[in-house]
Amino acid sequence: MKQQKIETSKPIGDTVKTTTCYMCACRCGIRVHLRDGKIRYIDGNPNHPVNKGVLCGKGSAGIMHHYSPARLSKPLRRVGARGEGKFEEIEWEDALRLATGWLSEVRNTDPRRLAFFTGRDQSQALTGYWAAQFGTPNFAAHGGFCSVNMAAGGLYSIGGSFWEFGEPDWEHARLLLLFGVAEDHDSNPIKIGLGKMKARGAKVISVNPVRTGYSAVADEWIGVRPGTDGALIGALIHELLRTDRIDLEFLARTTDASWLVIQNPGKSDDGQIFRNEDGQPMAWDGINKKLMPARTPEAKISLIGERELPGGKKAKSVFQLLAERYLAPEHSPETVAAITDVPADRIREIAREIASAALDDPMEIQQPWTDWRGVRHETMTARPVSIHAMRGISAHSNGFDTCRLLHVLQMLIGAVDAPGSFRYKAPFPRPIPPGPKPAGKLSQIKAGEPIPGMPLGFVGGPEDLLLDENGGPVRIDHAFSWEAPLSAHGLMHMVIENAGNANPTPVDVLFMYMANMGWNSSMNVANTLKNLTAVDEASGEYRIKHVIYSDAFWSETVAYADLIFPDTTYLERWDAISLLDRPISDAEGPADAIRQPILEPDRDVRAFQDVIIELGYRLGLPAFTTNSGEPKYPGGYADYIVNHERNPGIGPLAGWRGEDGESSGIGAPNPDQLDRYIKNGSFWKHHLDPDQRYFKHSNKRYLEWAKEIGFIPSADPIVLRIYSEPLQAFRRAAQGHGEVQPPNSETRKRILENFDPIPRWRPPLNGLEDPEGNYPLHAITQRPMAMYHSWGSQNAWLRQIHTSNRLFVARELAEKLGLKDGGWAYVKSPTGRIKARIKTMEGVNPRTVWTWNAIGKRRGAWGLSEDAPESNEGFLLNHLISELLPKEDGIQWPNTDPVTGQAAWFDLRVQLEPAPAGAETTEPLAPPLPQNPTKRSRPKYLTYGADFRFKDPVQ
């Protein structure tokens, strides 16, 4: 018999187009191969700076996302009660008119009654601007519940941050420490990097209560107790100081270690940095024995010693304060071992290993560079210890300080933007403290007018807060109030709770985009749904009068809106992945990208960005209307991307600017800009010169270039901050100084306990100990690599990987509690009770249980059948978490970091008990939602692709 003949050289498709993946926020470059107008295959764009040709599991399932039966098809108007999921399909014109009516009424009376919150938003430069133009301060995206602790902790310390804004030096690191990272937004870059480190044989240590994913491939896994990393890092700092394994030169030159802090207990200047008349921070010149501006290039500054200031006050250097604190026995490995579940010997060893990798056997990169003083260095000295951290640190109520402690650790060994260490991605580093300040003080909010600035920003002290007459919050999410002063990303997770209680003001229009707030992104599902459906007793109307929502899919939240704007999928629209928002830069240089429509929508949907630009015009918002009253961007978002200028010459995209398209960063709008992007693979990337690639905080050529391109206001070096003046400003206010002070003693107490200019670990706000033994276990979630939050479950391929989730429990704990593999247990928290299926395992901290995030679904949602395991066996921990902490001193504080407002998802504490035999289903089981109003068949067999094989390709 003859061997089968196989056609091996079939072209993949008849057309290839490049665009940017949006199966998650990593934003890899993709090539979409089309055949006969259908997607044959999506693969990674080999030239793309983010993913260099690879694709993750989600990205590889784009076909099933795009053709999902859960897609919405037409604007919907609610006809039943909120939450019933009953809708009628309406025309776009009617939908836009309805929305314009609701919105213009608000704008012309009290713009604050619009709360505009966007979730997985990738166009915050537009949406934030739109909110400002509307005149409401009530805008934020998902950063507040996501990882603002990481962003703020970094920006206030090193002028850049972990998260997706910095990255380890994958090429040179000898040691990588991961703290609480399961996946991050840099999904593929981290994996590519880990692959490189593994291939080089570099060492990876993962600090994580759970040993899966990246922790699985780590050379060492440290199964830390949740919420205690700060203590662990404190002990590492203790050890580095104790054994004198620090980079003094770096501390002196690059950080505020030498700056003098006034020691004047009880007085208003206590704890202030001592500055001269020009505002220059002062240090002690050890050679000339006198006070000198710390940044005097030639000064030989001293890091230790109590100094006397003119007028007799005393001062100590920041470094001395740090050393005094961390050399104390409370930070010794022995003490900390009991808190963290990490043995003292291990702590000492890790500290030794960090020091040794960073400081011994110095590695030099043969690359001359010039520092900010103009001094030329022939080589770049490596500090090959990289640290990367994410929500395992940030999703706790002590996350801000834990994150800052990590940065202090980096500073101690000089591992900031050195070869081998953490590296900034453009446009970072930025000056510290960061700016600009948030707009939206009461005086700035006026009917029918924009607010003068962006709603989100960076607070430098109490005077920047947005407060009402009584010192209460102005914003609906209470951002930039005493509850969360440095809440740079807002508190999206508090919006519905506060809106339902009209606190501080009623909300007439709740306008949301791309956030499944009625389910997995609410801290507590039941409470959120209660607030979304709360009725005002007097008027009989919903307390939140109108809910407008844009989603692309039949998600749980859709059912709770009054008006739905059905969005396109990521393959059907224009988008800008902008440097003004969350760019895709890497340490080698800035980058941005676009999405272009690959396919025409086959249903009556519109890109959300087009919709708000249209609404902006209909509402007469100045930025979206010409002087003659015409739409300013008749071409919709594509038009805006090209022609909008935030500041002269600066627009959403940095590439191919200027009339001839030859400028980068700054330049006049270029009508051919989008074409140029498409020709280049839909992205733009600038490669920094080799001498600009490290030490960017102090690198003259980098700083000058960054100023030129508009990233930073001046080419001054960026001094890294151990000692945070904004925090000291709040402390000082709480001590009774200054004009803006906390309104009551409870708030004073809270500020004094939690605002420390030098970071310090404190237990999570709900306490680490459990004296009554009620809720002894920590309960956390992890991102599954093959799922993106809730939206993967509609995907026929991805859902097979995670059709339902289980609660993972340490085997020894399960045995003690009488729990069996595959059996069911009740999981109780002070807030609620769920029933979950158990899976036992070894690699987990024994007092921690965990599950994959957002697998549990509501019955009827996402185009799945009502008996789908996602809804019948899958569960959410969000039924157990609460927006608010228990009342204390008569006040109910939010369940967030007291500094930044970051949602404390991972502070959750639970108890477990076996569930008696009964139905093999999860609890609570909410009543099913009706199916997607657009009837789409749910095939019994899915044979996508068969045509490609059996039909000959069209050449």
Added chain:
Amino acid sequence: MNPSYSVIFFTTASGFGYGLAFWLLILDSSNFPQDRWLSGVGLALALAAITSGLLASTLHLGQPSRAWRAFTQWRSSWLSREGIAAVVSVAMIGLAWLGAIAGMTGTLLNAVAWLGIVAAIITVLCTGMIYQSLKPIAAWRSSLTTPIYLIYSCLTGAFGTAALMSLFNGDGSLAAVIALISALILIAMKMAYWRRASQVVHLTPESATGLGKIGKVQQLEGPHTTGNFVSKEMGFRIARKHADKLRKIVLLGGLSAPALLGFLGVLDNGLAAVFWTIATVLSIGGAVVERWLFFAEAKHAVSAFYGD
């Protein structure tokens, strides 16, 4: 292994049919004095059993219309050989049956009968070898597997023959004694098979993954949450308690009881037809249970990758 009903039906029904044909053809070809309708009815019964079994086995196929292709790979595949042997044996048995009802005798018929006999043995042998040769299923890789298939055919066929003979006023005692002995042998063989099966070395998660050097290996998560073809087809597990009960049913109800009935029939010729008919039914029933267990208890190597 997932006990597929079509395969169980196929092996027991056709096994019985081959056994029955085997004995009847021996009777035919050895000119044993007999009722001509014994062969006529008996071979028809055998053919019916065989063909229904074969048809059932094609139900198990995804593309039954291409079944003919299965005859091509006799050089390497026991399944292919089984297919060819099955067709040859059905043809021969069919011819012999036609000859029998036509009242034919003689060398030609004898030759056909002998070809049928040999083909029947080969078919059952191939069936056994299909399983016995499968490396991933340690329990089946026993030198007893094929003999058990053969003797099971012999047993059910012999009881059938005995019952038919007594129905057609002959003396089926010899066949019944053969059946009885087969049953006793099978008891011993099955016990030996099970003893061995409990001792065979299976692939373990440690050996299959090669991770045993690190320590005990347990599956944390399967590739997909719900089942798949492999986990359903190969991952079938039966509870120990359940299996023990079924084994007892095979040994007592499916082998000992028929043996006793066979013996009683020899003692009391008057009731022999009743005893042996019941014995035939019981032994076939036992065979069904035995086959079900044969599959259900067999652990496929791939289950090691699923943590089992």
Added chain:
Amino acid sequence: MTSLPNNSATKRLGLVIDLDTCVGCHACAVNCKEWNAGGHMAPLTDIDPYGAEPEGVWFNRVHAYEAGDRKTGRTVHFPRSCLHCAEPQCVTVCPTGASYKRAEDGIVLVDEDKCIGCKLCSWACPYGAREYDSHSGVMKKCTLCIDRIYNEALPENERIPACVATCPTSARHFGDLGDPNSDVSQLVAARGGYDLAEELGYQPTNKYLPPRPKRESQSQPANEEPSSGLLRWVDRLLSS
């Protein structure tokens, strides 16, 4: 064809999977599905895709194991696909010749037009690498991306299996394991690559690289008792 090619060609194309590096992201599995859903063995049917028991055809599946206990053990992610064995019983048991091993490069394939869907080959594969498509009624399996690796319509550097091209950590490697000098063979030699279930005698072509042993800290206890107090830092910088 069910008989194995007897010229035992020296070319043995296959994969090398690095268990020390695989993070279990399932990219290889999904990208395999995506490529092959429209490829040589298309479709890779999914049954009940949006219902209670979704069950699809996948050529590559990723398991997660824990080996050892909490303190000294490891979690290992473990992708599993056809190993393109040198002695594959899946081929020899096939009654129709649908299952075959290519003489020229050792790839084991199913010719669907001949397959009767008897499933015996799946019983004969200890590695669970055969995927029955009950909707099409035929057996399917990893093709080693035969329609990529020889695809002249692709640029040369992209002529590798989809799972290898997409693996973000580069834990998957493709090459000729019959050539002792190939990159993959050398990698296997250097890292102690091994055969799965060697004792069964299938002689898999694909190799697995074991997780590297845990590395204890190599640092020296330095400066364990430095001169105490803060003053030791006073003039350190001045003398530098």
